[in-house]
Amino acid sequence: MKNITHRSTSPTVEAWRNFFKARWAVVCLFILLSFYAGALFADFISPYAYDNEDRNLSYAPATKIHFISKGMPAWPYIYPVSFTFDQVHKRVYVEDKTQAMPLKFFHSGDEYKFLGLFKTKLHLFGVKEPARIYLFGGDSRGRDMFSRILFGGRISLTIGLIGVAISFTLGLLVGGIAGYFGGRVDSILMRVCEMFMLVPGFYLMLALRSAVPNNFNSWQIYFSIVVILSFIGWAGLARIIRGMSISLRERDYVLAAKTMGLSDFQIIVRHILPHTVSYSIVAIMLSIPGYILGEAALSLIGLGIQDPLPSWGNMLSDAMAIAHVQLHPWVLIPGVFIFLTVMCFNVIGDRLRDCLDPMMRGEKC
């Protein structure tokens, strides 16, 4: 009677502890968290609003920040730039060395509503006009790529989360119901799943997109894209969850729950689906990149988020012409962010699988 352990640790808590033993996964988690923080505080961190443009700075290269003035270390400053044309009529930007503009922290710039709460003009850093600070360079309309990447993250990084939330709710419920009840319910639900699975994903995406009215504004398009992407993702998950719940429904505790008078829905939600959690968490992590890439693909071909609202996908559409990549390679930077995000999700998902899958436990964890 004395063998109750003092700590109440569930198996999942143990797995989470193990997760942090892998350095790579922690690095990736850190990168992702900083991306999400960047997107959340985009208004504050970015020096300009996403639609603040200066046509004179079209494809301006990244601003040089100077740390040395007259041979002495100095507070960082920049020069305003203006362009001339060279012999092949290409824009060349030159610094106006007569005006040194110091970099200012907590600079007052474009007005915005901080987290939708109160209006402020405060930005993390900035510089007085006429100089403009473009950390990653400018895009075709002379907007700051750095600011736009932060704002674009709001779309590109959340589309995966919302999409996964929708498709996993759908997949878990449909799979759980199909597996738990079996019989005709199971057959019908699974045939529906197969109908979704047998159309190649990208074409289904295009077909559904063409069903969305053209006069939608950007946010309506954003949500229709989320819905379209989650429509593609749920079927495969539902099939796997169905298989798991077929075996779970035979467990004694499911029978025990029935003898207590719980309803079928309560049993599915409380006694069947929680047992698929370790699989689901991994599947969620590994499927988020699909949504990010899906949004990027739609936006890249102009069917996704519309300019001026930035997403990493539509920013990357600038890089579709090889000439742009040659002349101003920084148009590829959104691609680097997509790559890093997708990679981080995959590394974390892989690591979670190592920790949560009992077959793998003891080997790497």
Place this chain on the structure above:
Amino acid sequence: MLKIEKLNVEVADRALIKDVSFEIGQGQISALVGGSGSGKTTIGLSILRLLNPALRIISGKVLLSGQDLMGLSENEMREVRGKDIGMVFQEPLNAFNPLFTLGFQIDEVLRFHTQLSKAVREKRILELLDMVGLPEPRRVIKSYPHQLSGGMRQRAMIAQAIAVRPKLLIADEPTSSLDVTLQATIMELFKKLQKDLGLTMILITHDLPMAQHMADELVVLSEGKVVEQGDCMSVMNAPQSEYTKILMDCM
């Protein structure tokens, strides 16, 4: 209190339970005794109408306080389960969901069948755990099933089964997974609950000595048929059927 009349269950046209009838009076313990495959558990689950879908109840009545359970809708039946009839399983480790604490799982019955507030329910759970003889109920509430010993888990499951004070408790081989000394203490617990709460109980077991020790009535089953039934003492002293004699020889 509970009356079963001519219960017939079949699987794929083969009869599993043949014309089983018996009766249990209020506050009595009735033991269903028989070897493996004699249909003891099937009868237990038939009362709750929770048979595997492959098994079908062909005919028969299950009258609980005069009400025929076979005639109830599925929703009405859910009200009966847990509230009027509680069930204790053989292997408490499997019968508890490993992902939730015991407190949560005992609370589930109370949440579903009563309108009590959270604080009242928690007090009730602590009382229940105390009643079944678990020390340090507060710690048990926060424990996961794997953190308790087999005997403690079985006590916790009994607490769960009697949480809403059901009229009838079905105990399906409640001690088979426990060692001999624990078996005795769990049996004492059932006796105590029968006395304190006036619990009516069906004890499903293959263990004739235990049935003899516990039960007021004996129902001996073989291959889905009642081969002998009656007052515990008279059956044990003067067994009529061959099968009962064989069982007694095994003692």
